[in-house]
Amino acid sequence: MAFEFNVIAQDSGSQAKAATFTTPHGTIETPCFMPVGTRATVKGITVDELEEVDAQIILSNTYHLYLRPGAELIAEAGGLHAFMNWNRPILTDSGGFQVFSLKDTLKLTREGLSFASIVDGTKHFWTPASNMDIQHKLGADIIMQLDQCPPIPSTRDEVASAVGLSAHWLEGCLQAHEPHRERQALFPIVQGGIELDLRLESIERIMQLEERFGTHPGFGIGGYSVGEPHEVMFETLPKVAAALPQDRPHYLMGVGNPTTLVRAVGMGIDMFDCVLPTRTGRMGTAFSSEGRLNLRNARFAHDFTPLDPECDCKVCRGYTRSYLRHLVKSDEMLGAILLSYHNLYYLLNLMRKVREAIIEGRYGEFLESWMASPAADDY
Amino acid sequence: MAFEFNVIAQDSGSQAKAATFTTPHGTIETPCFMPVGTRATVKGITVDELEEVDAQIILSNTYHLYLRPGAELIAEAGGLHAFMNWNRPILTDSGGFQVFSLKDTLKLTREGLSFASIVDGTKHFWTPASNMDIQHKLGADIIMQLDQCPPIPSTRDEVASAVGLSAHWLEGCLQAHEPHRERQALFPIVQGGIELDLRLESIERIMQLEERFGTHPGFGIGGYSVGEPHEVMFETLPKVAAALPQDRPHYLMGVGNPTTLVRAVGMGIDMFDCVLPTRTGRMGTAFSSEGRLNLRNARFAHDFTPLDPECDCKVCRGYTRSYLRHLVKSDEMLGAILLSYHNLYYLLNLMRKVREAIIEGRYGEFLESWMASPAADDY
Numbered sequence: 129m130a131f132e133f134n135v136i137a138q139d140s141g142s143q144a145k146a147a148t149f150t151t152p153h154g155t156i157e158t159p160c161f162m163p164v165g166t167r168a169t170v171k172g173i174t175v176d177e178l179e180e181v182d183a184q185i186i187l188s189n190t191y192h193l194y195l196r197p198g199a200e201l202i203a204e205a206g207g208l209h210a211f212m213n214w215n216r217p218i219l220t221d222s223g224g225f226q227v228f229s230l231k232d233t234l235k236l237t238r239e240g241l242s243f244a245s246i247v248d249g250t251k252h253f254w255t256p257a258s259n260m261d262i263q264h265k266l267g268a269d270i271i272m273q274l275d276q277c278p279p280i281p282s283t284r285d286e287v288a289s290a291v292g293l294s295a296h297w298l299e300g301c302l303q304a305h306e307p308h309r310e311r312q313a314l315f316p317i318v319q320g321g322i323e324l325d326l327r328l329e330s331i332e333r334i335m336q337l338e339e340r341f342g343t344h345p346g347f348g349i350g351g352y353s354v355g356e357p358h359e360v361m362f363e364t365l366p367k368v369a370a371a372l373p374q375d376r377p378h379y380l381m382g383v384g385n386p387t388t389l390v391r392a393v394g395m396g397i398d399m400f401d402c403v404l405p406t407r408t409g410r411m412g413t414a415f416s417s418e419g420r421l422n423l424r425n426a427r428f429a430h431d432f433t434p435l436d437p438e439c440d441c442k443v444c445r446g447y448t449r450s451y452l453r454h455l456v457k458s459d460e461m462l463g464a465i466l467l468s469y470h471n472l473y474y475l476l477n478l479m480r481k482v483r484e485a486i487i488e489g490r491y492g493e494f495l496e497s498w499m500a501s502p503a504a505d506d507y
Numbered sequence: 508m509a510f511e512f513n514v515i516a517q518d519s520g521s522q523a524k525a526a527t528f529t530t531p532h533g534t535i536e537t538p539c540f541m542p543v544g545t546r547a548t549v550k551g552i553t554v555d556e557l558e559e560v561d562a563q564i565i566l567s568n569t570y571h572l573y574l575r576p577g578a579e580l581i582a583e584a585g586g587l588h589a590f591m592n593w594n595r596p597i598l599t600d601s602g603g604f605q606v607f608s609l610k611d612t613l614k615l616t617r618e619g620l621s622f623a624s625i626v627d628g629t630k631h632f633w634t635p636a637s638n639m640d641i642q643h644k645l646g647a648d649i650i651m652q653l654d655q656c657p658p659i660p661s662t663r664d665e666v667a668s669a670v671g672l673s674a675h676w677l678e679g680c681l682q683a684h685e686p687h688r689e690r691q692a693l694f695p696i697v698q699g700g701i702e703l704d705l706r707l708e709s710i711e712r713i714m715q716l717e718e719r720f721g722t723h724p725g726f727g728i729g730g731y732s733v734g735e736p737h738e739v740m741f742e743t744l745p746k747v748a749a750a751l752p753q754d755r756p757h758y759l760m761g762v763g764n765p766t767t768l769v770r771a772v773g774m775g776i777d778m779f780d781c782v783l784p785t786r787t788g789r790m791g792t793a794f795s796s797e798g799r800l801n802l803r804n805a806r807f808a809h810d811f812t813p814l815d816p817e818c819d820c821k822v823c824r825g826y827t828r829s830y831l832r833h834l835v836k837s838d839e840m841l842g843a844i845l846l847s848y849h850n851l852y853y854l855l856n857l858m859r860k861v862r863e864a865i866i867e868g869r870y871g872e873f874l875e876s877w878m879a880s881p882a883a884d885d886y
Contacts, residue, residue, distance in 0.1 A: 169834060169841040176821070197808070197833045205811055205829060213825040429576070432584055442555070446592040450584060454576045455548060461840060462548040 635679030
C-alpha cells in the first residue's frame with residue numbers, strides 16, 4: 129500500500145494516538161493541523177514561511193482552483209505542487225462544500241451537481257467521476273470524495289438522504305479513482321450530522337465498499353462545526369471516530385479552534401484544517417496563551433511586550449504588541465502577514481506539543497492543564 | 508567624524524564612484540537603493556526578506572510616523588530600529604514633501620508649516636527645530652532637513668523663493684541638531700528645480716553654513732522627478748552633483764526607475780529611494796531584463812517560464828509567470844508580496860552590479876550595454 133499509517137503511540141486514557149502517514153511527497157506526523165491555501169496560496173504566507181512554521185501538509189480548494197486558473201492549466205504546470213512551488217504533501221477537498229453553499233444556482237441530482245461559476249456565471253456540472261478527474265489533474269497526495277454536507281438546521285430526513293447520496297457518490301468516486309490509487313489517497317467522508325445512528329450508518333456504507341474497491345487509506349469526517357454548539361459535536365465525535373478503523377487516519381474537516389483541536393485529538397482525530405488562523409490574522413486577531421487577542425484594542429498601544437510571551441515564533445521573538453497594533457491600525461499588509469504567521473505557528477506548535485504528550489504518555493495531563501489555562505476559552 | 512564616506516573607486520570616464528558610508532547601525536556600500544518603509548514597514552515585505560534581498564538601508568517617512576503612531580511612542584519603544592525590528596541603517600525624510608502636497612490645509616510662513624492631519628483633522632505646526640525633534644525621537648541614522656520642494660510647474664520666482672526658505676530652514680535644523688551630530692547625520696537638501704543657477708545658489712548657501720555648523724555629512728538632492736521629463740533632469744543633475752563636495756554622499760530623492768539609477772550613478776549620485784518597486788509590485792507589475800511586465804496580461808496565462816530568466820532571486824527561481832499571474836488575477840496577497848520582493852531584489856541587485864562595474868573599471872561598458880538592452884526603456 130502506497131499510503132502507510134503507522135501508529136507509534138496510543139494514549140491509555142483516551143483515543144488519542146500519535147502516528148505517521150506516508151504520502152508520495154513525504155511523511156506527515158499526526159495529529160496535525162493543515163493550513164488552508166484556498167487558491168494555491170496560504171493567504172499572506174510564502175512557502176518559505178510555511179516551511180519555517182513547519183507545516184507538514186497544506187489543504188487547497190478544488191472549487192476555487194477549478195474555476196480559476198482551471199485544473200487543465202494546473203496539470204499543464206505539472207500539478208499543484210509544481211504550480212505553487214510547494215514540495216510537501218497537499219490535500220484537496222472535493223469542492224462540494226463550496227458548491228452546496230451556492231444555493232441560488234445549485235441543482236442537485238443523483239448523478240451530480242450543476243451550478244453557476246461565481247467568477248463568470250458559466251454553467252458547470254460535476255459528477256463523482258468528473259470531480260475525481262479534476263482532483264487527479266490537481267495531483268494532491270490526498271483527495272476527498274464528492275459528498276453532500278447538509279447545513280444546520282436540517283431535518284433528520286435531509287441528513288439521512290445526504291448520507292445515502294454521499295455513499296452513492298463514493299461508489300462513483302472509487303470507480304473513477306481505481307487507476308490512481310498508488311499516486312493519490314482517496315478519503316471517503318462520514319456524514320450524518322449530529323445523529324449518531326446516521327453517522328454509524330454512513331460508516332457502515334463506506335466500509336461495505338471496501339469489498340469491491342479495497343482498503344480506504346483514511347477517512348474524512350464532515351458535517352461538523354457547521355453552526356452547532358461545540359459540545360453537541362463532542363457528544364458524537366468520539367463514538368464516530370471509535371467506529372472507524374483505528375489503523376487509518378481520521379480527518380475532522382474544517383475545524384481549527386485551538387481547544388477543539390486539543391480535545392478532538394483525545395476523541396480519536398488525527399488531522400484538521402481550517403482557514404481560522406489566517407482569516408483571524410488578517411482581521412487583526414491573534415491566538416495566545418492568554419486567549420484570543422484583538423490587536424485593534426487601545427490597551428496594546430504602549431504594550432512593548434511580545435504578542436505571546438510563551439511563544440517562540442519569529443513574530444513573538446522580534447516584535448511588540450505595540451508595533452503589531454500600529455500595523456493593524458494602519459491596514460499595513462505586514463500586520464496581516466505577521467499575525468497569520470504567528471497564528472499558524474501557534475496551532476502547528478500546539479499539535480507538536482500534543483503529539484509529544486501522547487508519545488510521552490501524558491496526554492491526559494496535557495489536556496487537563498490546557499483546559500485550566502486562559503487559552504482554553506478559544507473554541 | 509561619526510559618519511565616514513570612503514570612496515574606494517572612481518570611474519575615469521564619468522562621475523560614477525563606489526564608496527562606503529559608515530553609520531551607527533552599519534556600513535552602507537554605495538551606490539545604493541533604499542527601499543521605502545513609509546509607516547515603519549516596507550509594504551508586504553518582512554525584515555527577514557529585506558535582509559534576504561540585502562537591503563543595506565531603508566527609508567521611512569516622518570510625516571506618516573508623526574501622525575501615527577507618533578514620535579513619542581516610537582521613542583518609548585526605543586526608536587524606529589527597535590520598533591520595527593530592523594537593525595541596519597535607516598534614513599528618515601523630514602515629511603515636508605508630504606505636507607506640501609496637502610494644499611487645502613497648508614499654511615506656509617518663514618517660521619514653519621501649519622497643516623491638518625489626514626488621519627483626524629487635528630492642526631499641527633512644524634518649525635525646523637520641532638521637525639528635528641521629531642526625527643531625533645525616531646532615531647534614524649540619516650535624517651533630512653525640513654525644506655520646501657516646489658511642484659512642477661512653478662515660476663522661477665517660486666523656485667528661487669523655495670531655495671531661500673530651504674536655506675533659512677536649514678539653519679534652524681542645524682542649530683537644533685547640534686547636540687545630535689554624533690548619533691544622526693543631518694543631510695541638507697539642494698533645491699532649485701530645473702534652473703542650474705538656482706541649484707548652484709542652493710549649494711552655495713548650504714556650504715556657507717558649514718563655517719558655523721561644521722562639515723555636512725552628506726547631501727540630498729530634492730525637487731527632481733516631480734513631473735518633468737527625465738531628460739530635463741539629466742541636463743542639470745551632473746552639474747549639480749559635480750558642484751557638491753565629492754567626499755560626501757549625494758542622495759537623489761524619490762527616484763527609483765532602473766534606467767534612471769544606472770545613468771544617475773554616472774552623474775555622481777550615490778543613493779536613491781523610491782516606492783516604485785513595491786507600489787508597482789502591488790499593482791501586478793514586475794521589473795525585468797525584458798522591460799516592465801504586467802502580469803495581468805493574458806499572454807502569461809500558460810507561460811511556465813520564470814518571471815525574469817536573468818534574475819536569480821527566490822521568486823524567479825521558484826515560481827512561473829503563470830502562477831504569478833494567477834495570484835495577481837485572484838487578488839491574492841502573495842502576488843503583491845512576491846512581485847514586491849522581486850522588484851526590490853532587481854533594483855538592489857542592479858545597484859550591486861553597477862558598483863562592481865565601477866570597482867572593476869567598466870562602468871562605461873556597463874552603461875552602454877544597459878542602454879542597448881530591452882530593460883533600458885524603464886524610466
